Amino acid sequence: MAEAQDAGDQPLLVAENLSKNYGRLAACRDISFTLYPAEVLAIVGESGSGKTTLLQMLSAQLAPTSGRVSYRMRDGVLRDLNSLGEAERRFLFRTDWGYVHQDPAQGLRMAVSAGANVGERLMAVGWNHYGRIRDAASSWLERVEIDTGRIDDAPRTYSGGMRQRLQIARNLVTEPRLVFMDEPTGGLDVSVQARLLDLMRNLVSELGLAAIVVTHDLAVARLLSHRVMVMKGGQVIETGLTDQVLDDPHEPYTQLLVSSILPP
């Protein structure tokens, strides 16, 4: 526990003055924050507020126009993502990071079996024993509540909720330290969402994962995140503990967002 505390005192990811322009359009302006291990940060805001652009810059899929993102590699050294070599980038994408897409078809290979979808990430990091890979895949299917009898079926035969859970298993099998999620519950019906949220919440806390979750759904932010950043027009307009921001919103736009939720 003491050891985990010490590790938790050093930031895992640091964003400094991140901006992204598309021609004259500023998609993200001057965004800075620090993420610590085991911390879940939600980025909320309406469509077009720059959430997804920000997520792509944080996950090294998009180069910022200015500013930088640094990440603490497993050797404990904080490195500018821009300065990483190809091998190090691959290590991040294949092992140390997860990326959960809103549309599972983007994060899964729809035509190969569920077991192979999960096992593929392990093979990419050097696992080569078929039996062990299959065991690991099967135990992960169980963890995300997928009947292991479906391990040889391709995800295109799965329901939307199962696909999303499979995508999560595929991402977590390599024990990443940071997971990016882009609207992870978008497009799922409400009962399926609740199950997925409960599952994600438990996995994140059991594994001590850090996560950055983009969502326009404040209920998702409340349930999953410790901290929240509210974005509007490419800028972060309010930030704080999730329950502070949602129960005591200060900015006009945040008050509008919070008051726009229909009570069930």
Next chain:
Amino acid sequence: MPAMIEIANAEKSFTMHLQGGVKLPVVRGVNFAVNAGECVVLSGPSGAGKSSILKMIFGNYRCDGGRIGIRHDGALLDLAKAEPRDVLRVRRDTIGYVSQFLRAVPRVPTLDVVAEPLIVTGTPRERAREQAGKLLRVLNIPERLWTLPPSTFSGGEQQRVNIARGFISDHPILLLDEPTASLDAGNREVVVGLIDGKKRAGVAMVAIVHDDEVRRLIADSVVDVTSFAAAA
């Protein structure tokens, strides 16, 4: 003995941007302290700001000024200026909060709802569940309900689940917002007994209770919130 809670000159107002920027003053000049083993009851009519003060102490509402001193890890930490991660640590280790309403995650069984605060601080799941069961039994929640999520329970049952969740940890500070509001006489007595147990364990408590009898039984001192009224 040093105070567990020391509030100095705290103030809070709401600015309602959607209502033309109307400023609603809530409280100002809030000053009081709570020692270990002491229960301070906040009194005053509805709307005087009692719940707001509890939320300020929990770090749920942000203060506009003043200090919310909380004894955490052997030192006094100003929660009004603390970083989010420090607030989370204070909540994990130091301050428990029993709100009026249970905000439960769908699908999670009652036993786990109650056991969760222990599990996150490292108690093995089985032991945490055992303790949760003990507390639920004391609070007269029948065992057949433990595996069900509490969302379908009656108001009184939900409140008792909430109390069990709030009382299960050994937090040195406990905030109670109307813990007995929808309970019958028997269960009210149980809660008074639990509060008494916490006092003997040295827990500092701030409570809101409307029931005069309960207040008489648990209050070591009463703070009149109307004296913090913020003139508009």
